[in-house]
Amino acid sequence: MATLSFKTLDSLDPRGKRILLRADLNVPVRDGAISDLTRIERLAPTIKELADKGGRVIVVSHFDRPKGKPVPEMSLAPISEALAKALGKKVTFVPDCVGKVAQDAAAAMHDGDVVVLENTRFYPGEESNDPDMAKALASLADIYVNDAFSAAHRAHASTEGVARHLPSFAGRLMEIELSALEAALENPARPVGAIVGGAKVSTKLDLLNNMIEKVDMLAVGGAMANTFLAAQGLSVGKSLKEEDMLDTARAIAAKAKERGCELVLPVDVVVASDFMAGAPTETVSVSAIPDGWMALDVGPKTVAFLKEKLAGLKTLVWNGPLGVFELAPFDEGTNAVAQEAARLTKEGKLKTVAGGGDTVSALRHAGVLHDMSYVSTAGGAFLEWLEGKLLPGVVALGQAGEDVAPL
Ligand code: 3PG
Ligand code: MG
Numbered sequence: 001m002a003t004l005s006f007k008t009l010d011s012l013d014p015r016g017k018r019i020l021l022r023a024d025l026n027v028p029v030r031d032g033a034i035s036d037l038t039r040i041e042r043l044a045p046t047i048k049e050l051a052d053k054g055g056r057v058i059v060v061s062h063f064d065r066p067k068g069k070p071v072p073e074m075s076l077a078p079i080s081e082a083l084a085k086a087l088g089k090k091v092t093f094v095p096d097c098v099g100k101v102a103q104d105a106a107a108a109m110h111d112g113d114v115v116v117l118e119n120t121r122f123y124p125g126e127e128s129n130d131p132d133m134a135k136a137l138a139s140l141a142d143i144y145v146n147d148a149f150s151a152a153h154r155a156h157a158s159t160e161g162v163a164r165h166l167p168s169f170a171g172r173l174m175e176i177e178l179s180a181l182e183a184a185l186e187n188p189a190r191p192v193g194a195i196v197g198g199a200k201v202s203t204k205l206d207l208l209n210n211m212i213e214k215v216d217m218l219a220v221g222g223a224m225a226n227t228f229l230a231a232q233g234l235s236v237g238k239s240l241k242e243e244d245m246l247d248t249a250r251a252i253a254a255k256a257k258e259r260g261c262e263l264v265l266p267v268d269v270v271v272a273s274d275f276m277a278g279a280p281t282e283t284v285s286v287s288a289i290p291d292g293w294m295a296l297d298v299g300p301k302t303v304a305f306l307k308e309k310l311a312g313l314k315t316l317v318w319n320g321p322l323g324v325f326e327l328a329p330f331d332e333g334t335n336a337v338a339q340e341a342a343r344l345t346k347e348g349k350l351k352t353v354a355g356g357g358d359t360v361s362a363l364r365h366a367g368v369l370h371d372m373s374y375v376s377t378a379g380g381a382f383l384e385w386l387e388g389k390l391l392p393g394v395v396a397l398g399q400a401g402e403d404v405a406p407l
Helices: 038-052 077-087 099-107 131-138 172-186 205-214 222-231 243-259 300-311 332-346 359-365 380-386
Strands: 005-007 018-022 056-060 092-094 114-117 143-146 168-170 192-196 217-220 262-264 268-272 281-285 294-298 315-319 351-354 404-406
Touching: 005 168, 018 038, 038 056, 038 077, 038 172, 077 092, 077 114, 092 099, 099 114, 168 172, 172 315, 172 351, 172 380, 192 205, 192 300, 205 217, 205 243, 205 380, 217 222, 217 300, 222 243, 222 294, 243 262, 262 300, 268 300, 294 300, 294 332, 300 332, 315 332, 315 359, 315 380, 332 351, 332 359, 351 359
Parallel strands: 018 056, 018 143, 056 114, 092 114, 143 168, 192 217, 192 315, 217 262, 315 351
Antiparallel strands: 005 404, 268 281, 268 294
């Protein structure tokens, strides 16, 4: 990760200015209701700060994947109501993000007002990063603030293109996310370890390769571990594994050894004959997985070993569950290790940074979501960061100058 710097809100006097605030209002919705308000709650302080200081805050975001045309179910209107509630303040919804409707709304604002524009992805120019779309968005405001770390891996008009046209600043949430990630991976207290779970080696290849370069210990869990075990010549029964990734897994293991990164794999697993609630289960050594059975969680010896490992770390990065935590009892391994990480964090012995994909729900399920040092609400952006990639939305903010936060 190259060193970047960017301006923060510390160097912005928003009074009387129209501020285009890129937020990530892409919140999870189930049966028409927002199922998790975390992204909205974390965004609120940035909006409050800007509005309280007399800024005119024009919130812009994507929601879901409407693919370049208006899709009524993907309107940001209901989400703007949830935002108003979180802010305890009136928020005006504007049914377009560019053009006359948006222009008129921006022109009618007073100091301290907040508006939310309609879904940017209703226009194809958002995802294609069309320069005209970026200019149309920029024309609404005097200043651009990006507070959407979780969308920063997308080089879209509202995350990247617009920064070319306006003085650009990182919002508070962006600042917090970036400094948490920096503290975990770029400049961590050592030893630093990572727990990486999930189903497929193939989707986490870049991530694993980058982690090996950065961390002192890498524990692999989830179905990905089966591929690593099979690569060692072990029989994993009918466990999920990627036959075509065995060489790759061996190469990762060899590279870890060469770099002095300890690769930790399960030593025992909980197996079941079927992936089904109430199916009979057994705990077996990884060298004794019966034919026709599948590994669905790490076993107690692995948990004990991982706990011991955690005790020796100063920093832990966590991405992905260790087992199929959605179905009891295959949540036990993830729960136990997450609870130990939380305990060490609360005692001030460990700094824990988690994020990406299922990680937030796994930690919530384990009851420790609020006990980690930092949990990112980013999915793909968190993963790309762990892969060591530069995120276009962050790069677009990068510049040298006064009052910049170094990264
Ligand atoms: C996310 O939810 O991860 C971000 O909002 C990005 O959404 P996308 O994957 O649809 O680009
Ligand atoms: Mg998504």
